[in-house]
Amino acid sequence: MADIKNNAITRQEDDFAQWYTDVCRxxxxxxxxxxxxxxxxRPYGYAIWENIQHYLDKRFKETGHENVYMPMVISTSLLxxxxxxxxxxxxxxxxxTIGGGQPIEDPLIIRPTSETLFCEHYxxxxxxxxxxxxxxxxxxxxxxWEKTTRPFLRGSEFLWQEGHTLHETEEEARTETLKMxxxxxxxxxxxxxxxxxxxxxTDKEKFAGAMETYSIEALMPDGKGLQSGTTHYFGTGFAKxxxxxxxxxxxxxxxxxxxxxxVSTRLIGAIIMVHGDDNGLVLPPYVAPIxxxxxxxxxxxxxxxxxxxELYKDIQEAGYRVKIDESDKTPGWKxxxxxxxxxxxxxxxxxxxxxxxxxxxxxxxxxxxxTVKREEMVSKINELIPQIHKEMYERAYRYLLEHTTEIxxxxxxxxxxxxxxxxxxxxxxEQTCEDKVKELTTATARCLPFNQIAIDDKxxxxxxxxxxxxxxxxxx
Amino acid sequence: MADIKNNAITRQEDDFAQWYTDVCRxxxxxxxxxxxxxxxxRPYGYAIWENIQHYLDKRFKETGHENVYMPMVISTSLLxxxxxxxxxxxxxxxxxTIGGGQPIEDPLIIRPTSETLFCEHYxxxxxxxxxxxxxxxxxxxxxxWEKTTRPFLRGSEFLWQEGHTLHETEEEARTETLKMxxxxxxxxxxxxxxxxxxxxxTDKEKFAGAMETYSIEALMPDGKGLQSGTTHYFGTGFAKxxxxxxxxxxxxxxxxxxxxxxVSTRLIGAIIMVHGDDNGLVLPPYVAPIxxxxxxxxxxxxxxxxxxxELYKDIQEAGYRVKIDESDKTPGWKxxxxxxxxxxxxxxxxxxxxxxxxxxxxxxxxxxxxTVKREEMVSKINELIPQIHKEMYERAYRYLLEHTTEIxxxxxxxxxxxxxxxxxxxxxxEQTCEDKVKELTTATARCLPFNQIAIDDKxxxxxxxxxxxxxxxxxx
Numbered sequence: 001m002a003d004i005k006n007n008a009i010t011r012q013e014d015d016f017a018q019w020y021t022d023v024c025r026x027x028x029x030x031x032x033x034x035x036x037x038x039x040x041x042r043p044y045g046y047a048i049w050e051n052i053q054h055y056l057d058k059r060f061k062e063t064g065h066e067n068v069y070m071p072m073v074i075s076t077s078l079l080x081x082x083x084x085x086x087x088x089x090x091x092x093x094x095x096x097t098i099g100g101g102q103p104i105e106d107p108l109i110i111r112p113t114s115e116t117l118f119c120e121h122y123x124x125x126x127x128x129x130x131x132x133x134x135x136x137x138x139x140x141x142x143x144x145w146e147k148t149t150r151p152f153l154r155g156s157e158f159l160w161q162e163g164h165t166l167h168e169t170e171e172e173a174r175t176e177t178l179k180m181x182x183x184x185x186x187x188x189x190x191x192x193x194x195x196x197x198x199x200x201x202t203d204k205e206k207f208a209g210a211m212e213t214y215s216i217e218a219l220m221p222d223g224k225g226l227q228s229g230t231t232h233y234f235g236t237g238f239a240k241x242x243x244x245x246x247x248x249x250x251x252x253x254x255x256x257x258x259x260x261x262x263v264s265t266r267l268i269g270a271i272i273m274v275h276g277d278d279n280g281l282v283l284p285p286y287v288a289p290i291x292x293x294x295x296x297x298x299x300x301x302x303x304x305x306x307x308x309x310e311l312y313k314d315i316q317e318a319g320y321r322v323k324i325d326e327s328d329k330t331p332g333w334k335x336x337x338x339x340x341x342x343x344x345x346x347x348x349x350x351x352x353x354x355x356x357x358x359x360x361x362x363x364x365x366x367x368x369x370x371t372v373k374r375e376e377m378v379s380k381i382n383e384l385i386p387q388i389h390k391e392m393y394e395r396a397y398r399y400l401l402e403h404t405t406e407i408x409x410x411x412x413x414x415x416x417x418x419x420x421x422x423x424x425x426x427x428x429x430e431q432t433c434e435d436k437v438k439e440l441t442t443a444t445a446r447c448l449p450f451n452q453i454a455i456d457d458k459x460x461x462x463x464x465x466x467x468x469x470x471x472x473x474x475x476x
Numbered sequence: 477m478a479d480i481k482n483n484a485i486t487r488q489e490d491d492f493a494q495w496y497t498d499v500c501r502x503x504x505x506x507x508x509x510x511x512x513x514x515x516x517x518r519p520y521g522y523a524i525w526e527n528i529q530h531y532l533d534k535r536f537k538e539t540g541h542e543n544v545y546m547p548m549v550i551s552t553s554l555l556x557x558x559x560x561x562x563x564x565x566x567x568x569x570x571x572x573t574i575g576g577g578q579p580i581e582d583p584l585i586i587r588p589t590s591e592t593l594f595c596e597h598y599x600x601x602x603x604x605x606x607x608x609x610x611x612x613x614x615x616x617x618x619x620x621w622e623k624t625t626r627p628f629l630r631g632s633e634f635l636w637q638e639g640h641t642l643h644e645t646e647e648e649a650r651t652e653t654l655k656m657x658x659x660x661x662x663x664x665x666x667x668x669x670x671x672x673x674x675x676x677x678t679d680k681e682k683f684a685g686a687m688e689t690y691s692i693e694a695l696m697p698d699g700k701g702l703q704s705g706t707t708h709y710f711g712t713g714f715a716k717x718x719x720x721x722x723x724x725x726x727x728x729x730x731x732x733x734x735x736x737x738x739v740s741t742r743l744i745g746a747i748i749m750v751h752g753d754d755n756g757l758v759l760p761p762y763v764a765p766i767x768x769x770x771x772x773x774x775x776x777x778x779x780x781x782x783x784x785x786e787l788y789k790d791i792q793e794a795g796y797r798v799k800i801d802e803s804d805k806t807p808g809w810k811x812x813x814x815x816x817x818x819x820x821x822x823x824x825x826x827x828x829x830x831x832x833x834x835x836x837x838x839x840x841x842x843x844x845x846x847t848v849k850r851e852e853m854v855s856k857i858n859e860l861i862p863q864i865h866k867e868m869y870e871r872a873y874r875y876l877l878e879h880t881t882e883i884x885x886x887x888x889x890x891x892x893x894x895x896x897x898x899x900x901x902x903x904x905x906e907q908t909c910e911d912k913v914k915e916l917t918t919a920t921a922r923c924l925p926f927n928q929i930a931i932d933d934k935x936x937x938x939x940x941x942x943x944x945x946x947x948x949x950x951x952x
Contacts, residue, residue, distance in 0.1 A: 031601070033547045034596060035547060035550075047542070049545075066519035067526065068516065068518055069617075071511060072617060072619070073511055073514060073619075073633075075510060075511055091576060091577060093576070094574070094575050094576075095572060096570050097574065100567060101566075101569075108511060120509065121507060141545075141548060
């Protein structure tokens with residue numbers, strides 16, 4: 001076995017896209033299967049998803065939601081019930097036509113999203129205002145037949161959660177839509193160390209069948225935006241199409257108001273890009289499957305392995321996810337390996353450290369080396385973990401601020417997009433101007449941010465009176 | 477709104493199968509979708525599955541396993557690589573032939589099980605004994621196109637976990653196969669209150685492609701057996717078919733030994749049948765989504781609701797999953813509802829209880845009513861929860877013992893199967909005798925139990941020398 005870990009990956013500045021796929025593969029987050037667009041979530045990548053699930057599932061339950069599981073197939077006739085919805089999804093459908101060797105009369109579409117399944121069920125179980133709200137969520141995978149795919153960012157199958165709720169009133173449904181957007185935003189701030197921009201999608205960019213779509217938008221270091229989660233207010237459109245009615249408090253039959261909301265394994269892609277560097281992954285400590293790795297130095301020397309195991313035990317007892325690598329690989333190999341895997345803290349101990357009563361702690365995010373007294377190790381780790389999270393969040397937030405450029409005309413728009421990041425503009429509200437930006441720059445409207453402090457009074461495209469602040473960016 | 481809960485369900489003795497589906501529907505565990513065989517796991521049913529997942533996932537991780545996620549589709553050519561395997565699964569396949577509006581050249585089978593996907597991946601990532609063992613598990617749903625379906629017991633789609641492991645030696649793989657069978661058996665004993673019989677499957681009954689299949693078998697109150705989980709030792713058969721090789725400690729290339737193992741939402745069916753009664757579900761306390769329900773009596777009277785909320789708070793703080801029903805339904809309606817839902821303990825409090833400083837606790841499994849002092853409520857619940865679990869396990873175990881009949885000839889075999897339960901017999905080891913039993917009685921060999929104390933010296937079918945103790949039963 002070679003004793004040198006060849007972790008050579010493409011440098012970000014040479015080819016960001018290639019850097020990204022190199023990290024996905026070499027950090028062992030995923031692998032390709034033989035069916036194009038369908039990836040394998042390897043243990044290290046799946047463990048990140050489990051940590052995201054753990055955070056969100058807890059938050060969903062605290063906000064009154066219940067988990068369910070709907071079928072993975074939708075009959076063609078069912079998917080067609082809501083007109084805008086089928087138009088949006090028809091081009092991406094994977095369709096099963098044979099079951100048990102026989103042709104299927106009403107072919108089955110592998111779920112691209114489950115609004116229609118939830119509606120069919122709600123129609124059966126909701127009849128009174130007493131049955132509302134219905135606050136359901138499901139964890140599953142969905143299939144959208146994609147032509148060009150990239151690990152975690154766009155795939156023919158991806159893991160996600162989809163919340164689907166029904167409410168008595170419009171106000172309650174709208175509150176739900178915004179509340180779940182907050183939960184997603186909290187997840188970015190508390191777990192992923194990613195600052196999201198919250199906002200509303202333009203009509204052109206909203207979900208097929210939604211009255212309004214809200215999103216959390218992240219900014220990648222190549223200057224592109226990444227839509228990272230969405231919540232939708234449907235009004236009563238689906239309810240009408242599916243005949244969902246309830247007897248209201250006034251005794252009259254009426255349609256409930258509906259929402260849906262979801263985030264996916266795309267969040268893993270956001271983590272990789274926002275935080276990673278030329279040595280590989282850099283994982284925010286609370287989402288990292290392994291938070292600390294202990295590496296014995298000159299481990300053949302007497303006393304080193306036992307001392308390293310003591311450190312491991314102390315760190316584990318302090319409640320951290322910790323690993324010790326006692327394999328016969330060289331320390332250099334191990335350093336490269338765990339840097340590639342983005343483990344937030346590396347603890348080293350060798351004969352000289354033992355002699356001096358020290359341990360060495362290395363921060364993955366900054367490379368900083370810290371020597372502490374053996375007995376202070378755990379309290380230092382207690383201090384470093386939140387500190388690293390904060391540093392990573394703040395670094396990402398600075399990048400976001402530095403790459404959000406106010407623009408007042410088309411030249412500034414071009415310059416801002418060339419620099420990378422968001423072009424913050426005023427907008428007249430007409431889709432023609434939105435289309436024009438795309439035509440001129442390939443950038444799309446990311447959102448109408450909740451922060452709506454006007455920066456001008458006219459639309460930089462048509463010159464007409466501006467109505468809204470809008471963010472444009474090139475996007476994944 | 478009607479104030480009387482009509483929980484009328486078919487009585488077990490009138491029609492056990494109808495009782496079962498009545499409970500599935502009325503306890504709101506599931507609903508049917510419009511696609512035959514694909515059910516909806518409603519919140520109450522799904523919460524039971526989450527509790528099972530929680531128990532097993534912890535045990536899997538403690539025994540060194542890692543979670544992964546494989547694609548939900550398998551190309552036809554990949555599924556065909558192992559001959560016995562495709563023969564076993566071909567008749568049940570759901571096949572996708574259209575993607576994004578275009579025909580798919582190598583049609584995609586929705587996974588009926590994932591051995592072939594794991595093998596394809598293992599072939600790429602395993603090359604040395606240092607890469608072994610691989611101890612992977614995945615939580616997902618699988619699709620098997622079934623003609624006759626029953627909720628949780630047999631469906632076209634069901635939720636499960638599938639472990640897939642690769643080992644350096646035969647011994648290690650065989651140990652894994654038996655170890656995971658123990659984990660499943662523990663789950664029955666600790667969580668589901670179901671005594672399983674552990675044993676090996678006959679060659680006729682083993683999994684498509686396995687050298688040996690082991691199972692946990694449960695006995696239902698209608699006298700039928702229910703295979704509740706299986707573990708398989710594959711030898712090197714799949715590894716050879718998929719070209720998985722590793723360099724051994726001796727430097728030579730060799731094939732690893734493989735296992736797989738799984739349990740599914742069928743366990744929910746086992747819980748329903750083993751413990752349920754004519755009033756509905758009876759849930760074992762550790763798997764119950766709600767362990768205690770608090771019901772205020774004459775709640776319009778002053779002081780009742782506040783007193784009930786105090787009880788709720790105390791029970792919650794003691795660590796139980798508890799619900800309070802303050803709705804304007806009558807107590808009678810609520811009693812019927814929560815009996816149907818099988819909640820292990822009901823706590824009642826009314827004006828007279830408050831006056832006397834008492835609360836009333838009712839055990840779902842026996843109907844027993846217990847009056848305790850208010851201040852002793854939590855310690856009583858602490859005592860009752862494990863007691864109920866024990867009573868339920870012991871009741872099921874007694875049923876198993878009383879319905880395991882030793883038989884020495886065909887008449888006794890018929891009588892034992894007519895009575896219901898297992899016919900415990902000696903067996904010559906020939907499939908012809910196994911076939912003969914099926915032909916005569918419709919019963920199948922459930923397993924060769926690990927407990928192999930001989931009860932005779934000859935096979936009751938052919939009269940030849942007996943080799944093994946075998947259990948026959950009619951089965952789901």
